[in-house]
Amino acid sequence: MQGRETFTLQNGKYEGGKERDRIGLASLIYGDATGDGNEEALIVINMSVRGTAIPYFVYIYSMENQKPRLLWAFAAGDRADGGLRQVAAAGGELIIELYGIGKTIGKNLYADDGMTGGDCCPTRFTRARYNWQGDAFKQKDPEEVFSTPPGAPMIMPEYNTQR
Numbered sequence: 001m002q003g004r005e006t007f008t009l010q011n012g013k014y015e016g017g018k019e020r021d022r023i024g025l026a027s028l029i030y031g032d033a034t035g036d037g038n039e040e041a042l043i044v045i046n047m048s049v050r051g052t053a054i055p056y057f058v059y060i061y062s063m064e065n066q067k068p069r070l071l072w073a074f075a076a077g078d079r080a081d082g083g084l085r086q087v088a089a090a091g092g093e094l095i096i097e098l099y100g101i102g103k104t105i106g107k108n109l110y111a112d113d114g115m116t117g118g119d120c121c122p123t124r125f126t127r128a129r130y131n132w133q134g135d136a137f138k139q140k141d142p143e144e145v146f147s148t149p150p151g152a153p154m155i156m157p158e159y160n161t162q163r
Contacts, residue, residue: 007023009023009024009025009045012024012025013025022047022048023045023046023047024045024046024048025043025044025045026044026045026046026056027042027043027044027087028041028042028043028044029041029042029044029087029088029089030042030089031088031089031090032089032090032091032092033060033071033089033092033093033094033130033132033137034062034071034092034132035092035093035131035132036062036092036132038062038063039089040060040061040062040071040089041060041061041062041068042058042059042060042087042088042089042094043058043059043060043061044056044057044058044084044087045057045058045059054078054083055075055076055077055078055083056075056076056083056084057073057074057075057076058072058073058074058075058076058084058087058096059072059073060072060073060094060137071132071137072136072137074105076098076105076109077098077109077110080099080122081099081100081109081110082098082099082100082103082107082109082110083098083099083100083122084096084097084098084099085097085098085099085125085148092131092132093129093130093131093140094129094130094131094132094137095127095128095129095130096127096128096130097125097126097127097128098125098126098128099122099124099125099126099148100113100122100124100125100126101113101124101126101145102126102143102145103125103126104126104128104139104143105128121148122148123147123148124145124146124147124148125145125146125148126143126144126145126146127143127144127145127146128140128143128144129141
C-alpha cells in the first residue's frame with residue numbers, strides 16, 4: 001500500500017499476493033466533499049496485518065471528463081494509534097474522525113496522547129473538517145475531541161455502502 005503500487009479488488013477483497021496481504025473494501029461512501037454540488041466517492045480499504053491491528057487507507061475520487069480523478073489519499077493507523085473511526089462528505093466538506101486526542105491527518109498518529117482505556121477500546125476521538133481548496137483538502141477549523149459513545153463499534157463495518 002506504499003508508494004504507487006496498484007492492486008485490484010474482486011468482490012471487495014484482494015485476490016492476489018501473499019496470504020498475509022488481507023486487503024478488503026471496508027466502506028464505499030458518496031457525498032459532496034468539494035462543495036461543487038457533485039458527489040465524490042470515498043473508498044475505505046482495510047488491511048489485516050496479523051494480530052488485531054487493522055490500519056485503514058482512504059481514497060477520495062471525483063469524476064473529471066467521465067474518468068475518476070484521485071483527489072486525496074491518506075493512511076490512518078489502528079484504533080490504538082489514530083485509527084479511522086469515520087469518514088464522511090457532507091455539505092461540501094470532508095469530515096474525518098480518528099481515534100485519540102488531537103489526532104488528525106498530517107500529524108504523528110502514533111504519538112502518545114495520554115489517553116487511557118487500552119489499545120482495544122479508545123475512549124476519545126478527534127473530528128476534523130476539511131474544505132477543498134481547488135487542488136488539496138485543507139483543515140477548516142480547529143479539531144474537536146469527543147468521548148467515544150459506550151458500546152460504539154471500534155472498527156468500521158465491513159463494506160457498508162452509503163449513498
